[in-house]
Amino acid sequence: MAFNVTSKILEDGTAEITLVGELDGSVANDFKAAVEKVALEKPKKVVLMVKDLEYMSSAGLRVLVFTKQKMGSDVDIYVIAAQDAVRDTIEMTGFQHSVIIQDEYNAI
């Protein structure tokens, strides 16, 4: 599936970014651009909807870390409904400490 990223700001100020398809080095910049765009709104939380994200490469993982660094340590980053492959990748490479992984979004 081709990669696609969309974003919106919810009523309570939470930023929601939806990722679809395969996230690799050739499209990582699109994800990064979306993060920079929502950062301008200074959200309290960032929620990544990844139900239809099939693959995340090293470049994609790095955008997760970039997101955490860009938003600041007070802003929680959620990864929602990750497919097994994506969830495993995040865990195996140790990037799970940058994000909160959940099956359904539940603000902490």
Added chain:
Amino acid sequence: MERIDAYPTHEYEGFKLRPGKPFPFGATFVPGGVNFSIYSSHASTCKLVLFDKGQPQPKVEIPFPEEFKIGDVFSMVVFGLEYENIEYGYRLDGPFDPQQGHRFDQTKILLDPYAKAISGRDIWGKPPNWDNIFAHRSLLVYDDFDWDKDRPLEIPMEDMVIYEMHVRSFTRHPSSGVKFPGTFAGIRQKIPYLKELGVNCIELMPIYEFDEFENSRTSPVTGETLMNYWGYSTVGFFAPKSGLAATGKMGMQVDEMKTLVKELHRNGIEVFLDVVFNHTAEGNENGPYISFKGIDNKTYYMLTPEGYYFNFSGTGNTLNCNNPVVRNIVLDCLRYWAAEYHIDGFRFDLASILGRDPLGYPLSNPPLLESLAFDPILAKCKLIAEAWDAGGLYQVGSFPAYGRWAEWNGKFRDGIRNFLRGEPGKVGDVAQRIQGSPDLYASRGPTASINFITCHDGFTLYDLVAYNDKHNEANGEGNQDGSNDNNSWNCGWEGPSTDPAVNALRLRQMKNAAAMLLVSQGVPMILMGDEITRTQKGNNNTYCQDNELNWLDWDLVNSQAELLRFFQNLIRFRLAHPVLRNRWHLINQDRIGSGYPDISWHGTQAWNPDWSSSSRVLAFMLDGKHARGGTLEDNSIYVGMNMHWDRLWFELPRLPEGKNWHVLANTGAPAPEDIWETGCEPRLDQQDGISLGGRSVVVLVSK
């Protein structure tokens, strides 16, 4: 600020280029592109060969322009590459004149010696395409790992308790229950086990890229494939092995391994790497071209005057470590692991080779070993030598140390094993080993001595007490491989036994071994699984066995809880008592006027050890006031070792007024009274002596 060297100046077949920087070697990200740098003393031309990942044929071969070369270094920047989709290599041209040492071959594509990750064996054991024109391919890796606050732990050497581990063996067995068996990620799930055990260092057997299919063949016994399982054969010095990573198939092994180191450090556990600089996987003139052979054969390998390969490693070739160029790559490699992976120490396989000159003669002042000892990046790394090689250069006690190197003390192993199995007259030797071998390391202190009774070479601890002879038939070499000097004793039966007396004796002997190892001055090293009776069924050289002979069976954690508890409590005891962990050798005298020498020797009679040639009995007492040269006060400790088969009465040295002997451990007592928790040791009823059963050890502490 925009860099003024960020734009291309040349073009080749649609690829934009620019003169590169020779430094650093290998492939490095620069703005907009990748800087490639490779050197060769004797090549005339070089081409960069680029592949789209997984493709059989290259997509382009870009010659390094003449005008880009500086000295012997070919470097260039290539712009616009898709980093995650590229594999690269080199073709070098030069003379083919084996007698002069040159084996340049334009038809071969070569791996970058500085490759930070390598594809071709992405998944362990998956048969590769044997027709691949370029089997081990260099990859580009992100070197931007977020270490957060991590740095090497710098635990003092005298406080280390080392656990030697094979990455795949540790969690590959189905009983491990980990999500990613046999991998770096798998180890992370078992960190709680390592913490419970109490070790503060894991020494990983080779984790850099090696070819598990090297020399693979079929087992004559089981029909399965025998592999290069241990990995003592380097393909890539700078790359973690993809097949040992759960994310290897996605090329993320670098992040996965760094995460493992970060997690271990967070839990107070150091990481040592077993490094193999004595030979490579290219073999001799009949072996494959992977890298060095085609890049600069004459420089990298020790060659005979006729151009054949010297074989001090026993494996086909020998790396020319004291050639200045090769010295630099060894130094670069270790600096890379120390700086980029936060590695705490290195154990050098067949380290005596590192002290030989290009013609193989042992050097008294080997430049490589000196460089390593004084390098600023490696300054806090522990350096450990396996101080022998396969060419007869045995240097235990004489390895060129520069005050920094420690050694695997083979004499400790042999001395304790012989005492353990009841050989008479070994007590003098044992006394030296227990003190951290001052006969070998007088000028350096006990921390030069890595004490071990077992390691990957040879029997496991269980097999040491269950087999008199090796049984390596499964290796397919007619049981000719592996050491014959095992100094083992099977306790009355060869192999598995249902006799309760035999099994009870074996358990007691394993506890005796653990006790002697953990109360000795020096640095103890435990073999993975010895704490739960891992067995290789008498095979003392399982280098090729990718199966249960090597894989740790986690069900043993429950069935062998008694021995595990013994190890855990002993390790905790060692780490709680600095008198067991001195940095300087004991002098056998009362240097501070406490009334007791720092160490004193006893036998069945206090103050009167039996050093005779028929003796099988020894005891010693460490005076607590002499801990750390008298700078700390600790409890005094007494250890009595009865390796005779009969029960014997040991008279105990008298303690000062107000102090009493308490029992930490008595291997002759049934569990749970075989060992007590540190700090909870019960007082001995009778203070003037203790009865030790045949073949047992007591550890007493004065309180």
